[in-house]
Amino acid sequence: MTRPDAQPRASHFVDGAYLEDGAGTPIPVRYPATGETVATVHAATRAVIDRALDSATLAQADWAATDPSERGRILRRAADLIRARNRELSELETLDTGKPLQETLVADAASGADALEYFGGLAVDQTGTSMSFGADWAYTIRRPLGVCAGIGAWNYPTQIACWKAAPALATGNAMVFKPSEATPLCALKLAEILVEAGLPAGLFNVVQGMGEVGAALSTDPRVAKVTLTGSVPTGRKVHAAAAERMKHVTMELGGKSPFIVFPDADLDDAVSAAINANFYSSGQVCSNGTRVFLHGDIAQDFTDRLIARTRNARIGDPLDEATDFGPMTTEAQMQTVLRHLDTARAEGATVALGGHRIDRPGWWIEPTVLTGLTDDMTCVREEIFGPVLSILTFEDEDEVIARANATEFGLSAGLFTRDLARAHRVVARLQAGTCWINQYNLTPAGLPFGGSKASGIGRENARAAMDHFTEIQSVYVGMTPVEAAY
Numbered sequence: 001m002t003r004p005d006a007q008p009r010a011s012h013f014v015d016g017a018y019l020e021d022g023a024g025t026p027i028p029v030r031y032p033a034t035g036e037t038v039a040t041v042h043a044a045t046r047a048v049i050d051r052a053l054d055s056a057t058l059a060q061a062d063w064a065a066t067d068p069s070e071r072g073r074i075l076r077r078a079a080d081l082i083r084a085r086n087r088e089l090s091e092l093e094t095l096d097t098g099k100p101l102q103e104t105l106v107a108d109a110a111s112g113a114d115a116l117e118y119f120g121g122l123a124v125d126q127t128g129t130s131m132s133f134g135a136d137w138a139y140t141i142r143r144p145l146g147v148c149a150g151i152g153a154w155n156y157p158t159q160i161a162c163w164k165a166a167p168a169l170a171t172g173n174a175m176v177f178k179p180s181e182a183t184p185l186c187a188l189k190l191a192e193i194l195v196e197a198g199l200p201a202g203l204f205n206v207v208q209g210m211g212e213v214g215a216a217l218s219t220d221p222r223v224a225k226v227t228l229t230g231s232v233p234t235g236r237k238v239h240a241a242a243a244e245r246m247k248h249v250t251m252e253l254g255g256k257s258p259f260i261v262f263p264d265a266d267l268d269d270a271v272s273a274a275i276n277a278n279f280y281s282s283g284q285v286c287s288n289g290t291r292v293f294l295h296g297d298i299a300q301d302f303t304d305r306l307i308a309r310t311r312n313a314r315i316g317d318p319l320d321e322a323t324d325f326g327p328m329t330t331e332a333q334m335q336t337v338l339r340h341l342d343t344a345r346a347e348g349a350t351v352a353l354g355g356h357r358i359d360r361p362g363w364w365i366e367p368t369v370l371t372g373l374t375d376d377m378t379c380v381r382e383e384i385f386g387p388v389l390s391i392l393t394f395e396d397e398d399e400v401i402a403r404a405n406a407t408e409f410g411l412s413a414g415l416f417t418r419d420l421a422r423a424h425r426v427v428a429r430l431q432a433g434t435c436w437i438n439q440y441n442l443t444p445a446g447l448p449f450g451g452s453k454a455s456g457i458g459r460e461n462a463r464a465a466m467d468h469f470t471e472i473q474s475v476y477v478g479m480t481p482v483e484a485a486y
């Protein structure tokens with residue numbers, strides 16, 4: 001496969017144009033399928049961060065006063081441009097993350113375009129309330145927060161940037177976005193496309209860098225809100241920094257979600273969903289259903305079908321559309337997953353499939369199925385963020401609900417059953433921000449997405465995100481003479 005050129009014109013995108021400052025620490029961008037360096041960017045210096053925040057502050061005031069229908073038109077034009085360039089953007093996403101082109105063509109830029117289109121449509125529909133107090137009355141207005149900092153993880157660089165930018169911009173905010181240092185390329189393309197669609201300069205700036213740049217943004221007085229997609233430990237730090245300065249936050253963090261299969265489930269569907277919920281993006285999906293609870297009656301049958309089908313995964317060059325399983329996005333993440341597999345073996349897990357690094361250049365791990373597990377094992381308790389599916393068995397509905405909820409995380413949950421009364425009864429007792437019944441990991445723009453417990457605060461997508469990027473201004477209107485005691 002010929003590899004497209006990944007080197008961006010410059011590291012940052014600020015005030016409507018690419019910007020370079022070679023004084024920043026170099027960040028090599030390595031193609032996970034081979035380990036080769038395909039581009040280099042530089043971390044933002046203090047000067048770059050200041051320019052990004054100053055230009056965003058200046059641009060936001062006019063943008064907040066812009067007719068919302070015009071804001072919406074620009075976002076919808078950006079959605080059209082993304083769709084027209086889907087292949088080019090998907091190839092870049094594949095180079096950035098290592099995810100197979102087969103996935104990136106349908107799930108990344110495409111999901112970003114959906115968000116821009118959805119919030120573009122909703123921009124005009126930001127309503128308040130009105131109420132009366134005798135002859136007096138009052139109304140509320142939803143106002144933008146100002147400059148928002150977006151900080152991204154490395155598993156969905158385009159989607160994360162769009163899911164944050166679209167509701168922020170639709171509601172009249174500006175955003176300074178810092179992509180993950182592991183995947184710095186795709187957000188630059190979004191910035192370029194938004195300007196081409198007519199977004200005024202300064203409203204969506206991209207600055208590169210490691211955690212320190214994220215920390216500089218989330219503590220800066222010019223920033224009104226921080227929206228982070230990342231791990232729980234990073235979320236704790238960013239949330240604490242924001243709380244100190246009374247900033248708004250949205251936290252999209254990690255998970256260890258339960259995936260429950262009752263004995264009356266359509267087993268082929270359930271196996272398909274378990275494959276998607278564990279091996280898509282080589283398992284690097286926050287909402288993955290990694291604790292697969294199987295009812296004892298179907299556990300063996302399910303496991304046999306799962307293993308037989310997973311053996312068919314085509315592992316190879318991610319730029320080849322026939323490939324359906326790719327590498328880990330970073331070498332560090334591959335090492336983390338390998339450490340988890342060593343711990344699982346040491347704690348007595350049975351490796352029913354896979355379990356090893358794949359012997360080829362780059363950072364590959366076999367699709368892995370673990371059995372013989374108990375709830376206290378590390379591989380069942382901790383987020384692995386790799387292609388590792390853990391099988392547990394259960395006998396009883398109350399038992400599985402209690403075990404599903406026995407975790408600090410609460411991002412997602414899924415269940416498979418033909419008994420819809422049971423499905424709704426169980427969902428109502430699951431501690432998870434997003435639940436799927438007879439499906440898994442579908443996240444349309446109109447459905448709120450986010451976690452409860454340690455998995456996050458706030459929601460992305462849907463009207464809920466519009467609320468999280470605005471605050472209420474209450475206006476009391478006096479209609480009668482004002483009385484005073486003296």
Ligand SMILES: NC(=O)c1ccc[n+]([C@@H]2O[C@H](COP(=O)([O-])OP(=O)(O)OC[C@H]3O[C@@H](n4cnc5c(N)ncnc54)[C@H](O)[C@@H]3O)[C@@H](O)[C@H]2O)c1
Pocket residue numbers: 151152153154155156178179180181209210211212213214215216218229230231232233234235237238251252253254255285286287383385411450451455456
């Ligand atoms: N809930 C969701 O929507 C969602 C989606 C994707 C990924 N995730 C989670 O993200 C994690 C994987 O991504 P990751 O390894 O890039 O996460 P991470 O927490 O290591 O990094 C996330 C981002 O935070 C930045 N960062 C690090 N320290 C910071 C600090 N002190 N202040 C400000 N920013 C800082 C990083 O540079 C990066 O851009 C997993 O836990 C996964 O579950 C969650």
